[in-house]
Amino acid sequence: MGTLVDTEINRDYNADSSSSNPVADTVVYQLVRVEDDGRLFPATVDEVMKAEHLLEDDKNELFQVETTTHTGKQIPDESISFKKCESSEGLSQSESSTADLSTLKSKVQEESLPLAQTLNDSSKKEDVDTQLNDHCNHMNSSMEKVNREDNAQSRGLNDSHIASLGSGETCLEPVNEAVTNGSLDSETCSSSIPDFSILKGEIHLDSLTIRELQEAFRATFGRRTSVKDKLWLKRRIAMGLTNSCDIPSGNFTIKDNKIVRKDDAKELPCSLQASNLEAVPLPTEQLVSPIDDTYQSSQRFSPANQEEDQQQSSCKRNRETILECDVKSADISEEPCVAKRVRKPTKRYIEELSEFEPRECTGKVFTPSRISEQCHSSSKSRSRPTHVIGLQGKTSVTRQDSLGGFTVHVPYVCRVRRQRPRKCFIAFMNFVDLESEKRDREHFDISERDAQHGLADNSGDNSDDNAYTKLEGSNKRKHHRAWTLCEVLKLVDGVARLGAGKWSEIKRIAFASYTYRTSVDLKDKWRNLLRASFALRTTEKGAKISRKPSSLPIPIPILMRVRELAEMHSKTGIDFTTRTLSDEGSTVLKENDTGFL
DNA sequence: ATTAGGG
DNA sequence: CCCTAAT
Structure with missing residues (x-):
């Protein structure tokens, strides 16, 4: 294993990209620990996970840069090297970028044909997906655009690279913002209520100071x-304001919730997309091309008013209107009185009760003190693994655990967090680019399928292998993948058009290219979104946001929409004529999953 | 096979 | 995310 080290990972430029500038986001640094003899190790196994995760998930907007402090001695700056990955190919950064781009191009070429056909073929049901994907994709745009941006991107890449290396401060990982800075909070956020007026009218993010950006x-x-990374802030804000993750790399000027690119006299898909996205997330094109029956049914209701809704609300959709709508809807929306499906105690629950209680616990619930008393002895052994010689002479690591009073050996696992096997990293270190290999294979496998709906959103085009951490057949937990803004948007769109509950439909239509998102995932995410959106209102009214921003924030407008949808959904069938929100908010409502109407 | 809910 | 009862 020689000398690999590095830790910069250049992720593919994807088509997706919604980011027409994957640039800044694609460079990732990983932290390594330098041993005495000069060898480098991942700082922690988690680092490996992180890196891999980044490889898989193209939607990470964050620079994953960290500094390590856990070796006792001081580490010279050089030790934390951000060397380029000169691994196998010895590609320089720009070279690999262009290489990636060229693969992208070829991919586009491959796909453009089927895509074109698809678009023309009115009977293809995957059209919807194609267009949904367009939220995040610019694949439709000509190759010239790719070419044109090629240079810009490379430049941007270098710039940001240098910048982050230079200042050090900007290297701070946004995720860690909580820790990064406390001083600013006190002075900046004197008022507990955000000043929404900043967001009115035309916003020149580029001209804002960091504080203003914050x-x-x-x-x-x-x-x-407390993130000080301007670029990150700008991109984030832009995404939030435009309800899109389709943020160009250039100037960040936002007007009426659209990105305005100044450096581009003629606006390209950015603005187009942004306008389609906001307010009415359903791209207009979707209405143009015929779709499958299932979709048509829901489509039927919207075509006419969709456009006007779009126009109406596109200019209105400001923080104010949103707040208004919040207030309005606040009184209306009481708990949706939907009869919940009742559920019997699960089998497991029953078994657990019947199996363990009679043994020693005698069916009594232990008081906390008794529990600690009882488990005291085993709790120590639990904390450290014990090695046991297995039947085949293999050494297996187990820990002792107590079940119903018995001490048993169970496979030792970290209780705190599941971690990926370290061997992954070794493969990683060896430059065995299994990932890309797999990806290629996968890509090939699904290319046919994806070709139908065109632009495989690369964020979804990851191999399934990455979705599951499988270890020799054992059922491992699915690798956690944070939901990206794009995915959330797609989900919201899907719910808007198909209704909450049609998870498999939504999955098929909007998430066809996301092999790792199951319909259940969608359902779960929607549930979380609902919680978030309702929590939002309560926190807005009184208490501050006490929730720690562990996960990436979901733009308020999106949460609003979620709630609107939820309310509409709960009201469907009750009264469709007396909707107070009809003028502005209801734009979203194209759906009638109730079947009537 | 999907959906809904609890964990 | 996982698990599993309900449908």
């Missing part, structure tokens, strides 16, 4: 940030 961020997402 304020804007707060107004957008409802929480503070």
Whole structure:
């Protein structure tokens, strides 16, 4: 294993990209620990996970840069090297970028044909997906665009690279914002209510100071940030304001919730997309091309008013209107009185009760003190693994655990967190680019399928292998993948058009290319979104946002929409004529999953 | 096979 | 995310 080291990972430029500038986001640094003899190790196994995760998930907007402190001695700056990955190919950064781009191009070429056909073929049901994907994709745009941006991107890449290396401060990982800075909070966020007025009219993010950006961020997402990375802030805010993750790399000027690119006289898909996205997340094109029956049924209701809704609300959709709508809807929306499906105690629950109680616990619930008393002895052994010679002479690591009073050996696992096997990292270290290999294979496998709906959103085009941490047949937990803004948007769109509950439909239509998102995932995520959106209102009214921003914030407007949808959904069938929100908010409602109407 | 809910 | 009862 020679000398690999590095830790910069250049992720593919994907088509997706919604980021027409994957640039800044694609460079990732991983932290390594330098041993005495000069060898480098991942700082922690988690680092490996992180890196891999980044490889898989193209939607990480964060620079994953960390500094390590856990070796006792001081580490010279050089030790934490951000060397380029000169691994196998010895590609320089720009070279690999262009290489990636060229693969992208070829991919586009491959796919453009089927895509074109698809678009023309009115009977293809995957059209919807194609267009949904367009939220995040610019694949439709010509190759020239790719070419044109090629240079810009490379430049941007270098710039940001240098910048982050230079200042050090900007290297701070946004995720860790909570820890990064405390001083700013006190002075910046004197008022507990975000100043939404900042977001009115035309916003020149580029001309804002970091502090102003932070304020804007707060107004957008409802929480503070101490991230000082301007680019990150700008992108984040732009995403939030436009309800899109389709943020160009260039100037960040936002007007009426659209990105305005100044450097581009003629606006390209950015603005187009942004306008389609906001307010009415359903791209207009979707209405143009015929779709499958299932979709048509829901489509039928919207075509006419969709456009006007779009126009109406596109200019209105400001923080104010949103707040208004919040207030309005606040009184209306009481608990949706939907009869919940009742559920019997699960089998497991029953078994657990019947199996363990009679043994020693005698069916009594232990008081906490008794529990600690009882488990005291085993709790120690639990904390450290014990090695046991197995039947085949293999050494297996187990820990002792007590079940119903018995001490048993169970496979030792970290209780705190599941971690990926370290061997992954070794493969990683060896430059065995299994990932890309798999990806290629996968890509090939699904290319046919994806070709139908065109632009495989690369964020979804990851191999399934990555979705599951499988270890020799054992059922491992699915690798956690944070939901990206794009995915959330797609989900919201899907719910808007198909209704909450049609998870498999939504999955098929909007998430066809996301092999790792199951319909259950969608359902779960929607549930979380609902919680978030309702929590939002309560926190807005009184208490501050006490929730720690562990996960990336979901733009308030999106949460609003979620709630609107939820309310509409709960009201469907009750009264469709007396909707107070009809003028502005209801734009979203194209759905009638109730079947009537 | 999907959906809903609890964990 | 996982698990599993309900449908």
